[in-house]
Amino acid sequence: MNKQIMIDAAKCTGCGLCQVLCSLSKSHQFNPSLARIKIWREETRGVFIPLTCQQCVNPPCVNACLMNVISKDPITGVTVRKTENCIGCRACQIACPFEACSYDHLLNVVVNCDQCGGNPACVNICPFGALQYLPVNEALNTCRDAEAVRRANL
Amino acid sequence: MRNIVIAGNGAAGNSAAEAIRRHNQEVKIVMVAKENLSAYSACALPDYLSGWVGREQLFIKQEADYARQSIETLWGRTINKIDTQQQCLVTDWEEVKYDQLILATGSRAIIPPVPGSDLVGNFVVKTLNDIEVIIQHQPQQVLVIGSGNIGIEVAEALHGIGCQVTVVELMDHIFPRLFDPEPASLIEKMLTEHGIRVFTGEKLLAISGKGIVQEAATDQRTIRCNTVIWAVGVKQNIEYAKAAGIKIGDMGGIQVNNRMRTNIENIYACGDCVESWDRLTGSKTLSLLWPNAKRQGEIAALNCLGNDIEYDGAISMVVEDIFGVTAVSMGMTSNDLGEGDIDILEEQGLNQFRRVLLRNDQIMGMQAVGVTSGLGAVMALMKNRTTLSEFRHIISDPDLRRKVPWYWPAARLLDDFTNCRQGE
Amino acid sequence: MKNMLMIDHHKCVGCKNCEMVCSLVHEGICASSLSRIRVAKDERAGWNVPISCVMCEKPLCVTVCPVGAASRNPVTGLVTFDEQKCIGCRQCIQVCPFSHANFNQALGVAFKCDQCEGEPQCVKYCPSGAITFEPLEIALHQRRQETAQKIAADTLI
Ligand SMILES: Cc1cc2nc3c(=O)[nH]c(=O)nc-3n(C[C@H](O)[C@H](O)[C@H](O)COP(=O)(O)OP(=O)(O)OC[C@H]3O[C@@H](n4cnc5c(N)ncnc54)[C@H](O)[C@@H]3O)c2cc1C
Numbered sequence: 001m002n003k004q005i006m007i008d009a010a011k012c013t014g015c016g017l018c019q020v021l022c023s024l025s026k027s028h029q030f031n032p033s034l035a036r037i038k039i040w041r042e043e044t045r046g047v048f049i050p051l052t053c054q055q056c057v058n059p060p061c062v063n064a065c066l067m068n069v070i071s072k073d074p075i076t077g078v079t080v081r082k083t084e085n086c087i088g089c090r091a092c093q094i095a096c097p098f099e100a101c102s103y104d105h106l107l108n109v110v111v112n113c114d115q116c117g118g119n120p121a122c123v124n125i126c127p128f129g130a131l132q133y134l135p136v137n138e139a140l141n142t143c144r145d146a147e148a149v150r151r152a153n154l
Numbered sequence: 155m156r157n158i159v160i161a162g163n164g165a166a167g168n169s170a171a172e173a174i175r176r177h178n179q180e181v182k183i184v185m186v187a188k189e190n191l192s193a194y195s196a197c198a199l200p201d202y203l204s205g206w207v208g209r210e211q212l213f214i215k216q217e218a219d220y221a222r223q224s225i226e227t228l229w230g231r232t233i234n235k236i237d238t239q240q241q242c243l244v245t246d247w248e249e250v251k252y253d254q255l256i257l258a259t260g261s262r263a264i265i266p267p268v269p270g271s272d273l274v275g276n277f278v279v280k281t282l283n284d285i286e287v288i289i290q291h292q293p294q295q296v297l298v299i300g301s302g303n304i305g306i307e308v309a310e311a312l313h314g315i316g317c318q319v320t321v322v323e324l325m326d327h328i329f330p331r332l333f334d335p336e337p338a339s340l341i342e343k344m345l346t347e348h349g350i351r352v353f354t355g356e357k358l359l360a361i362s363g364k365g366i367v368q369e370a371a372t373d374q375r376t377i378r379c380n381t382v383i384w385a386v387g388v389k390q391n392i393e394y395a396k397a398a399g400i401k402i403g404d405m406g407g408i409q410v411n412n413r414m415r416t417n418i419e420n421i422y423a424c425g426d427c428v429e430s431w432d433r434l435t436g437s438k439t440l441s442l443l444w445p446n447a448k449r450q451g452e453i454a455a456l457n458c459l460g461n462d463i464e465y466d467g468a469i470s471m472v473v474e475d476i477f478g479v480t481a482v483s484m485g486m487t488s489n490d491l492g493e494g495d496i497d498i499l500e501e502q503g504l505n506q507f508r509r510v511l512l513r514n515d516q517i518m519g520m521q522a523v524g525v526t527s528g529l530g531a532v533m534a535l536m537k538n539r540t541t542l543s544e545f546r547h548i549i550s551d552p553d554l555r556r557k558v559p560w561y562w563p564a565a566r567l568l569d570d571f572t573n574c575r576q577g578e
Numbered sequence: 579m580k581n582m583l584m585i586d587h588h589k590c591v592g593c594k595n596c597e598m599v600c601s602l603v604h605e606g607i608c609a610s611s612l613s614r615i616r617v618a619k620d621e622r623a624g625w626n627v628p629i630s631c632v633m634c635e636k637p638l639c640v641t642v643c644p645v646g647a648a649s650r651n652p653v654t655g656l657v658t659f660d661e662q663k664c665i666g667c668r669q670c671i672q673v674c675p676f677s678h679a680n681f682n683q684a685l686g687v688a689f690k691c692d693q694c695e696g697e698p699q700c701v702k703y704c705p706s707g708a709i710t711f712e713p714l715e716i717a718l719h720q721r722r723q724e725t726a727q728k729i730a731a732d733t734l735i
Contacts (some may be wrong), residue, residue, distance in 0.1 A: 002683075004668065009559055040562045045552075049559045057666025057686030060645070064445045064471070066197035068168075068214040078685075085211050087198050090473050091445070093526055094482055097534035097560045097644035098667070136668060136681055137611065144677035148618030148627035151587060463662060534644035548641055557673050558642045 002077070003121055004136050005113065007050050011130035014039055014048030018122035018131060022113075025121045027106055036102050036113040037122050037131075050130060052122070053100040053113040055079055061112070064095030076118075083109045156181045158458060159243055159250055160178030162258035163187035164196070165444050166216060166425025167374055170256050170458075175223045178459055183225045184250060186243060188259075190230035192217050194282055197444055200304070203285050204311035212282065232260065236398035238418050254458045257395055257408060257416070257423040258451060261388035261442065270361030270370075276382045279308050293317050293381035297370050299358055301328035303387030303472050303560055306345070312383075313350050319517070320351040320377050322370075332472055332483040334351050334499075337507050337521045344476050344505070388442065390427045403429035407440050412464050414454035424450035424456055433467030433537065434485055434518055441468035469537065479505060480526050484520030486511060498575040499568070508567060515541040521569075531564035542568070580654075583691070583698060584717045585628050589708035592619045592626030596700035597652060603699050604680075611633075612682060614691040614698045615709075628709060630700070631678045631691035639679050639690070647688075654692035661687045681719050 019035035027034040037052040059079055062070045066089055069082040086109035093101040093110060104111045113120075115133070123133040130141075156179050158174060160167045167495045171183055194212040220227050233244035236255070243250040263278035265271050274302045277288050294317055298309045301323040313319045321328070327338040328345075342352050356372045361382055363369060370377045390407045392400075401409040401417045414422050425447035432439045441447070446468040453465045462570030474481040488496065491513060500509040506524035510517060510532070517536040522529060535545060549555045592731035605612045613628040633650075637657045640648045647663035648670055650656070659670070659679075666686040668713045670679040679690050691698075693711070710717065 006672065011555060027523065040559070042562065047556065047562075049556075049562050051559060051563070054667040054669065057624045059665060063448055066444050066691075067195050067211075068448075085214070087201050087207055087211070089197070089475070090526060091471070092482060092530045094471055094484065094533060095445070095475055097532040099527060099530060099560070099563050101530075136671065137683065140671055140677055140680065144616060144629055145618050145620075147629060147675075148587075148625070149620075150627075151627050152620075152623070152625035410621075466663075536642070538646040554638075554641070557638055558669075559644075560644060560669075 002135050003115070003133050004055060004119070004139075005052060005115065005123060006132045006139055007052070008130050008132070009047070009049045011128045012039065012048040012050050013130075014041055014043075014130055015127065017125045017127065021121040021125045024079065025116060026111070027104065029106075034102070034104060034106065035122075036098055036100075036111055038102065040099070050122075051099045053079060054098050055113075055115070060095040060097070061092035061101060064091045066091050076115075078114050079112055080110065080114060081109075083107065083111065086110060116151050156253045157251060157254065158183050158254045158568055159252035160185045160256045160258060161187070161243065162190075162260055162425065162427075163189065163193050163227075163229070164258060164260045164425060165447040166258035166260070166427075166454075167256070168193050169448040170424060170455040171223070173452040173455035174459060175225070176455065180403075181459075183223075184228060184252075185220070185225055186228045186231050186233060186245060186250060188230070188232050189281060190285070191282060192220070192227075192229075195444070196280065199279060199282065200307035200311040201283050202282075203279075203288065203308065204314040205295050206311075206314075209282075219333060233394050236396055236400075236421070238398050238421070239241050241420065252420070254420045254422070256451075256454050256458060257400075257421065257427060258425040258447075259391040259395075259455075260426040260447075261390050263384060264387055264389050265384045266386060266466065268358060268360060270363065270367070271382075271384070273361060273363050273367050274365060275363070275367030275380055276361070276384065278384045279304055280388070288381070288383070292383060295311055295377075295379040296320070296381045296383060296414055297322065297377055297379040298383045298385060300324075300385035300387070301352070301354070302331060302385060302387075303329070303474060305383070306341075306474065306476075309345070309350050309385055310384060310475075313348065317381075319349075320353065320379070321345070322356050322372055322377075323352070323354045324357055325354065327332060327473075328352060329483070330489070332470075332474075332487065333481070333521050334488045334509065336502075337481070337509060337523050340502075340505070340523055341474075341476050341481055388426070390440070392427055395423070395427075398482035403438065405429050405438055405440050412466075413457045413462070414450055414465055415457065420455040424454040430465070430468045432486070433469045434539075437465070439468055441470070443468070443470065443472070471533065476523075479524050481521075481523045482526065482529055483519075483521050484529070484533055485517070487519060488519070500575075510568060512542060515543055517542065520567075525567070528563035528565075528567035532567055533558045534560070535564055580713055581693075581696070581711050582633070582714045583630055583693060583701070584710045584712065585630065586629040586708050586710075587625065589706050590617065590626040590628050591706045591708075592617055593705060595625075595703050596628060599699045599703045603694065611680075612689075614678075614681070614689065616678075628700075629676055629678055630709075631657060632676060633693075638673045638675065639646060642669040642673045644669065656693060657690070658689050658692055659690055661685070661689070664688055672730060689694070 019032035022035035023031045040049040069085045088108045123131045193215040235244035262282040295315045298321045327335040408423040419517040473486045497512040510524040511519040597610045600613040606700040617628045619626040647660045664687040
């Protein structure tokens with residue numbers, strides 16, 4: 001697993017463009033309910049939290065699946081599904097802490113983010129940088145450097 | 155070369171085989187099973203019955219997959235005996251030598267000795283073959299005995315293909331092991347509204363007919379039917395193991411330790427045929443669920459390969475689709491916990507219901523009808539044994555709360571209850 | 579908690595011996611990316627900052643972990659990750675305020691400082707004494723003395 005969609009909820013304004021683009025690229029419709037990324041909206045608090053697949057290495061959804069259709073792609077490390085065999089039972093949804101399994105009501109199967117094969121539409125469109133597609137360790141290094149600068153300058 | 159033999163080609167057996175192959179390419183794996191089919195998911199059988207999925211879709215593995223993973227398959231064999239001295243498995247065809255043996259023979263559905271339960275037209279739902287014979291029988295008026303998840307799923311499936319379906323349940327509410335009476339009655343209402351007749355607190359006394367099922371008598375009424383489906387429970391397939399001296403627990407499953415080892419050296423067991431324990435309470439349980447069978451298979455396999463990995467117990471999680479409305483039960487029910495010392499938080503809306511069961515401030519179970527979002531997060535909190543006070547502490551701190559994104563969906567589910575009942 | 583890993587980055591020379599020894603004792607190879615302690619450095623600006631776990635009293639990694647793999651021992655105060663339970667979702671890495679929690683790409687699990695069962699090897703092999711492992715009171719006393727000396731020196735001149 002090299003890159004991950006990193007979420008910085010503090011930057012999310014809840015505009016929903018990510019969902020629109022996701023549904024367009026995956027289901028050819030402008031329809032947020034078909035998106036594989038969700039925005040958890042707490043409008044009264046002004047909080048918007050994008051939620052999407054965290055690409056766990058050993059994901060709970062794999063264990064929960066009653067049809068054994070979910071697996072980790074051995075090369076990309078992305079959590080992939082053989083949707084032909086999915087019966088839409090939603091067990092994976094209940095097993096995922098991150099609300100990352102979406103019910104595709106056109107195909108009656110459950111789906112998750114596949115990072116668009118390495119060029120995620122949601123990240124490309126996000127106007128505020130709340131979503132970033134970065135190698136995990138590189139992102140970590142950047143954060144660590146920032147922390148080091150903070151300490152060095154104290 | 156080391157030879158690992160796996161008895162059973164279900165969820166547990168295949169999960170074990172795959173875990174072995176993931177970590178070790180060398181050992182020889184032999185799978186032995188009674189059914190002459192590659193692995194399929196029993197959970198989708200009701201969907202196959204209703205026509206929602208095709209026969210092909212049931213299979214979780216093709217014959218070629220076994221070959222690709224160099225797993226030798228011996229299908230169509232019934233295991234009769236284990237010779238623990240010679241380390242070999244005796245089937246009705248041959249003797250299979252093993253260095254290590256993983257038992258995953260699952261369970262079989264039972265038909266109690268009610269008069270008339272041997273007539274043509276009595277069925278169970280456990281294997282693919284069971285479904286095929288039901289379809290051949292052309293059910294019209296169907297009586298489903300038992301309202302666990304299998305009973306209700308089958309009732310819905312048969313209703314969907316035009317049968318007139320009646321469900322009879324001995325206990326006072328449907329889903330007696332999965333839901334509390336209130337959510338169960340809401341589900342019951344949905345079923346009845348769609349035309350499935352449900353009779354709870356009723357005992358089936360006899361089935362009658364001339365060679366073929368025609369009528370069933372309960373303690374309250376007689377019901378005309380040409381088909382009776384038994385969904386009253388299962389029995390573990392362990393007779394051969396018991397005869398070999400493998401310890402069987404009080405509940406009728408193979409006794410295993412937390413490494414999925416039996417009392418006999420080099421023999422492991424996993425899946426429906428074992429007696430495990432509940433992760434939340436530690437009490438003995440026969441889990442009978444697919445995800446638990448998979449996890450147990452994996453643990454047995456890894457320990458078989460010489461690792462030392464602990465199984466942390468079974469957890470119950472069942473999702474039901476009731477005419478398009480999702481009903482979820484996870485963890486324990488009030489009945490499991492014993493009413494006295496639990497707190498109940500609940501909220502009821504139109505065709506919506508959620509209830510959280512707490513003991514000592516810890517989430518022990520949740521039942522939800524018509525709600526799905528946030529349940530995964532609650533499941534995680536439940537497994538983590540996060541107390542409700544800890545959780546509330548975090549969500550009441552705006553800074554902290556923002557840092558743990560997945561708490562938000564849980565917060566919406568665990569907040570704003572109108573009805574809170576405290577235990578004594 | 580008895581001893582505390584104290585890092586005085588002013589004393590760090592940026593040799594990264596700590597990274598080498600840490601990854602060697604934990605993973606059997608010398609590899610910065612597998613070291614628990616990491617030294618961030620900016621040679622032009624002239625600083626080296628070793629970063630390791632501060633063993634928070636209320637660790638965010640423990641809160642955010644959805645599978646209970648991260649835990650804090652209430653007696654010793656040690657915050658540890660259980661590799662067997664870890665599902666590799668990297669929430670701890672994203673949430674750690676000090677960017678300490680790290681990820682092992684090969685095994686797919688998060689890892690962090692475990693203070694080497696009470697004998698941190700980074701401390702033992704730090705040539706400049708930038709990392710120490712001592713009771714909080716002693717460390718504080720030391721710092722207080724150093725600060726006092728500095729103030730005294732400044733005001734006396
Ligand atoms: C209709 C239905 C719906 C279900 N729905 C759900 C659901 O929604 N969610 C859920 O979690 N679970 C569900 N389950 C339960 C789930 O299917 C089981 O928990 C799971 O299949 C157990 O797997 P297993 O490998 O332990 O046993 P099984 O799948 O029963 O496999 C047993 C294997 O052993 C073989 N075998 C048995 N005896 C012998 C012998 N003497 N000799 C040789 N081979 C033998 C069999 O051929 C078979 O290959 C459902 C089950 C059914 C029947």
